[in-house]
Amino acid sequence: MSKMTGGQALAKQLALEGLKDIFLVPGVQLDWAVDGIREMGDAFRLLIPRHEQTTSYMADGYARASGRIGVCMTVPGPGLTNAMAGLSTAYACSSPLLSITGQIHSTTIGAGYGMLHEIKGQSELIGSVTKWHGMATTPSQVPALVREAVSKILSGRPQPVGIEIPHDVLSTAAEVELVEPPQNTDGRLAPDASQIEAAAAVLAAAKFPVIHAGGGVLAADASAALEDLASRLQAPVIMAETSRGAISDQHPMAVTSVAGRAVIRHADVVLVVGSRFMNRMAPAPQWTSPDTQFIYLNVEAEAAAPPRKPGLLIQADARLGLEALTRALPASGISRAHMVEAARQWAAQQIREVEPQYSYVQALRRAIPDNGFLINELTQVGYLSTVAYPVHQPRTLITPGYQGTLGFGFPTALGVAAAMPDRAVVCITGDGGFGWGMQELATARRYGLNMVVIVFNDGHFGNVRLLQQQTFGHTVGVELCNPDFPKLADAFGIPSATVSSAAEMETALRGALSRGGPSLLEVRVGPMPSAWHLIGYNSIFKRPSPEPADPIANLLKN
Missing domain, CATH: 3.40.50.1220 (TPP-binding domain)
Structure with missing residues (x-):
């Protein structure tokens, strides 16, 4: 046993677990944890985005692309609530993620004194997007808490887990014993x-x-x-x-x-x-x-x-x-x-009818290497990609799963690029979804992340407009006031281009991938037809034309 602060114990146990990369935004309740990490020198790589929402999205992208545990860290209260969208996506997509959240002073939890960053029921909130969560109330409990969290991630279904550490626990020194991880950490459930x-x-x-x-x-x-x-x-x-x-x-x-x-x-x-x-x-x-x-x-x-x-x-x-x-x-x-x-041919016949999305999807596949990543945001080209983009290697198409979190694509792609720096990373997003995190161009530039973000710009929340028009015959609240995207990229020192066709996009994308580092491509588009009848929700969205004849019935007869 050695005397150390809770923050030092956290850093040392994370290092023992082999968790090197941490996505965080520092704050007062995390100061002793961050300083404990600093003392460890090269044992950690800290990646600091511009919004706490991005910490969890980056950790999710990192985990799903690499298969390694992604780690995010936020202050309590608003820090946690900012990160909830990314945590809910990671939960939906079975992502191995460790969420570390600060807490108010341990003696005031639940008292309602109005402490800085206090929210009612923070532990229950964490529990809603994790399969397990726990809290350390003394420095000596920190190593075992981290060990238990990692063990939970590696057993059963790989979903996020969460730990909370009050700031007084992080700053207090005590006798602490680290926990050596076992040699065999495989917690897979064998079949009967x-x-x-x-x-x-x-x-x-x-x-x-x-x-x-x-x-x-x-x-x-x-x-x-x-x-x-x-x-x-x-x-x-x-x-x-x-x-x-x-x-x-x-x-x-x-x-x-x-x-x-x-x-x-x-x-x-x-x-x-x-x-x-x-x-x-x-x-x-x-x-x-x-x-x-x-x-x-x-x-x-x-x-x-x-x-x-x-x-x-x-x-x-x-x-x-x-x-x-x-x-x-x-x-x-x-x-x-x-x-x-x-x-396959029966499906291809139907998919080819959805234009111009089909042409854009094919251009993406031609330009992205087989082992490159496509992070698929909620945009019209993205919707068709879920069934039309040929995927050749595991983990190389990343989606928001059933959460359908608009704005997830760009910040998640940052985490993918951080995990896999030597492979092509391409994010497709709409101008609506990109608006959730466009400030993270600063993060892409700061860390020189090797990725391309493609923004399909129609000046609207395009899918909302489409569905409102189809359902009600009118639209409400779908128009957007966008920046000049190339100028925005230039302000962050990021190369950019504006194109208006699939062929132009393919050429520009090949150039950006060849150049390396971060790039932005703006694709100017107009309204696009719906692809929803193809992507699994037949009971909700009607087909624009009859389904082709069954291609297998006669083959089975023969």
Whole structure:
């Protein structure tokens, strides 16, 4: 044991855990923590954005791109509430993130004295966007609290966890014992052999098995295991928005959710892996059929609960469960690659009709290397990208998941670039979403982050305008007053260009990626047609034209 402040104990334990990179905005309740970090010298890299919201978004992007734990730190009260949007997105997307929040003086918590940055129920607020949270009330408790937090991240479903440390605990010195992390920190839940045996028997007897892959596949680093099982079963793999890239779109069994509509209707068995499998706009399963048997592979048993159709449950880590299923199954004696290709062409026919978005998506794919990242903001080109952008490697398409947090794209891309400095990082956003965090051009410049932000500028909250017009025949509150984006970039010393077509954007993007460092591209666009009928919400958004004929029915007959 050694005498140290709570802030020193925090820094030393974080270093023991191997957590080097921290996204934070300093403040008075964090001073002793920040000074403890300073004393550690090169053990840490601090990245300081211009808004506390960005600390959590950067930590999320960092974690999802790299698979390493992202760490953000904020002062209590308004610091935490500023970071809540990023924490809620990380929670939705199964991101391994550690949120460190300061607290008011430990003896005044809950007293309502009006302390600086005091809010009622801060712990409960943190609990709403984390799977576990705890507080240290003495310096000696800090190391064990950090160790427990990291252990929680590495066990079960990888979601954010939160710790709170009052400022008097950070500044007080006491005898403290650090906690050495165990050599084996893998907390994955192994599958039960009887559950694997039952599921394997059903899959082996299936005439047309289909796999629905959710974001849990990526969170568990289960891509190789998924590919092996899909090849052995010759089962099409439908990838949801949050799992694009779980296997490469070039794999003969890979389909997006659009092409998935053509295959899942013929499935007699559906294996749902790492997915909540719910329609985001209604309290109903994503898909169901009275003639289909379901198998749910998920680390959480709730993912197989009603209103989903009853089925077999394998409660396990996605990678371990997929590997066990592959070992338990014989190789399929048939090929379904021709059926998958028919479904892909069926989907491509519909996707190509959505212009000009389709041309922009194709230009992005041509310009971005296979291992480059696309961070997909809520903008019309972004919506179509969820089903039209070919993804060739895991973790290279990053979305806001079910939270749909407008403004998430640019600050999240900063975290991706901080984690992966040698790979291309491209963020697409609208002028509305970019307005949430355009001040972070300063962060991109300060750290020389290797990334390109593409701003599609139509002068409006474009999607809100589209939906209001379709639903009510008029619009309210959708017009924007924008800056001159190239001048804004120039003010931060960032190269920029303005273009007005997909071809021009592709040329400019190639140049920006070749140059390296931060760049901004403004793409001037007008109103665009809706792509919502393609991206999973059929019960809400009507198709502009009839769906093409089923491409697989005749193939199954033959």
